[in-house]
Amino acid sequence: MQKEDLIAKNPLRVFAQDGAGKEINQRMGLVMARAGLGKTAILVQIALDNILRGHQVLHVSVGASLEKTKVWYDDILQDIAEGAKLEKPQEIRDAVMRNRLIMTFKEAGFTRPKLEERLNDLVYQNVFRPACVVVDGFDFATAGREAVADIRELMTIMDMQVWFSAVVHRDDSRVSANGVPAPCHEVEDLFDTIMLVKPETDSPSLALDVLKDATGCVKPGKALTLDPATYLVKKA
């Protein structure tokens, strides 16, 4: 398979364009799941989809190391290359190297002012101009609504799309009217797209349910599935 086929056949393409075929460049997205159900893997695949489409991606890891984050990309790329029998896998790896930058922060160190400063550094020094930011490990439980709204404002000003991950805890049963579980049940209006990963009852796969999508790309409901062995996203 060639790189172009990989882009066209990527299941995550459903989020790239709205019903009228217009590219969605700005969005605040959220992937929610219990611990170990593939949030990071989904964010990495969203990042890879953007990279393959020629965009630069900033991957922000809160609380994880640079090496660990890199390994996610290496592993998922390996699985994609094998599954798709890519003709030139090195080409994809080179594209990832050129178009991805990983930034790690300690939990307390990740704030809007800090992120803004770092992004400005990248842009003003002509180092990197990300079209997409993925933020893995943001602590919604302690952050508060204002912090999330701040980041949305920043992304709007900088004309970027941003995807977050959020951990759902089994023992916190709070949920919004639209079914968005805690800790994001009170900030769901700040997000354009919200997905929830949950185990399927009748198969070993994991379902990727769209709880909300204000961009018009997908209807709420089961959009995709996740292979529990490789954490690769597949069509439902």
Place this chain on the structure above:
Amino acid sequence: MSTSLDKVRNIGISAHIDSGKTTLTERILYYTQRIHAIHEVRGKDGVGAKMDSMELERERGITICSAATYCSWKDYAINIIDTPGHVDFTIEVERALRVLDGAVLILCSVGGVQSQSITVNRQMTRYNVPRIAFINKCDRTGANPGRVTAQLREKLQLNAVAIQLPIGLEADMEGIIDLVIMKAVYFDGDNGDIIREEEIPAALKEEADLAREEMLDAVSMFSDELMEAVLEGTPTVEMIRDAIRIGTLKLELTPVMVGSAYKNKGVQLLLNAVGDYLPCPTDVKNIALDLDNGEAEVQVSNQPGDPLVALAFKLEDGRYGQLTYVRTYQGTIKKGETIVNTRTGKKVKVGRLVRMHSDEMEEIEESGSGDIVALFGIDCASGDTFTDGKVNYSMSSMHIPAPVISLAVTPVDNKAQGNMSKALNRFTKEDPTFKTFMDEETGETIISGMGELHLDVYIERMKREYGAELKVGAPQVAYRETITQRAEFNYTHKKQTGGSGQYGRVAGFLEPFDGEYEFVDAIVGGSIPREFISACDKGFQKSMPKGALAEAPITGVRVTINDGASHAVDSSDVAFQLAAIGAFREGYLKASPVLMEPIMKVSAEGPTEFQGAIMGSLNQRRGMIVGTSEEGNYTVVDAEVPLSEMFGYSTILRSLTQGKAEFTMEFSVYRQVPKAVAETVIQERLKNKKK
């Protein structure tokens, strides 16, 4: 030296630059009474630390050569090798870790796990060396041992378990809580000589209890007895120490200690831990190859009575001849006896046997297994194995990384030429990562090494120690060439003009290959007679050192021959070698060859306010920023940058960051040079060749 092997410890002290290795070793020598006064690495008295015996080391405040010494602590005999932290001198770390049984990995409590910490940890893992982590400089502003312990787990994937807590940090550092005995330890006296144990301060009791619980949780995994005792609430100090030792020797646990060598806190406790937790020679499995038995692996016994097996790991050429450092793995070396170099088969007599204390020597009569000593006047190479002739074993040598940077050097006059040759002979013998050769076309002498500092030090040493004043040319990058597609060849070498001639035809193809070189014989039907196949291989291999693009060594080529022709009279080894050389040339240019350059993994660390400038400067150098990590007010920028763009970067970085940032780099991978840059490089090389 004690003959009881279980009381012997052979340890290395390794770390990132400026973590305090030499300062720690100085304290160790002081407390074990090997020296009677402490001198600082960059002290005002100008004397310098004991282990930095070279003038250049004292002037620059860096360790260049590893230095060996020994000491006694309680009833332990400890051989210590203090190593450099700069990646340029990485061979010193390699050779030390090859022969040592255990190591102390030092980390700065402010800097934490830094780039060379990762490299030396990797080296320790390569040689399966159990280690203790010592978080040093807890007296510094910004000290955070908890963060460093977490980094040991995240960045080095070590099961790091704190067995101590500091009492106070930064300027308030007073002492250390030992979580094993649950006591507070203070270091009184001018030089921290007097150890005082007290009850743990009330304010720290809760924290200490929690930390001890974490420690017991982790450590009890290595001892059922301890686990039961913990559940019953009756763990003893002995059980805990035994379990820590088991975990450490299994390489599944890294005990973490804290202190400040400069402020004389924690060193004695570290010495206790070396005895309690690091291996003795018999705890480590060392393998030799039996050369008389098809290189079958044999485990050396560590028994002094068994046939001698010793490894030469370091050479120093001095005024009185060559000093060879050896580690004895089995048997005994005695003064006056004859030993055999298994590589050369030569027998040599042991004239003088000495034990080293930095640059001082102590004559001894014999050295037993598990010992590290030096022999005088024995001509050998680093990595040679010596036996008593009763066995023919070879110990595997150490990993020698390839040099990445070269410089052309020219002596200013004839006297300097002679001295330079002597110096180069000596230095290349002592340091396998320092190489030299004469460029046949330009007549220049080229020296190659691991980095700018590496070469800088040798040029300075040639000037000081040999009076060889040199002119230094532009740094040269070690380019490579490779092919990017398959290409066929069908070449006939023919010289048949009367009398005995030469004839050989070779046909096949070249294709890209993951390794360096592979030859595949796919000849069927005897189109090339069997006796000439190896000549074909030889011819192809002869073509590899100089590529057609920039005369750089070729790598990554698989050559397959599948057809050919020979002549009953005129075919010969030489004819087929020449045919292969011609065939390679023909196929190579059709295979879309490209130039490759060394890419360095660069890690630049500086205050966060300069992060943008640092990233910009690396980006301007065709660098690819991989990522950034925030560590408090400091940020580490990791990037991959071509070596050719990194010359002089230290000056740039210094001026960009008010001298507050530093960087390290090590070789990562070879990558294709961008077309525009490749054309420039090739043109330059052609121009230099014409000159």
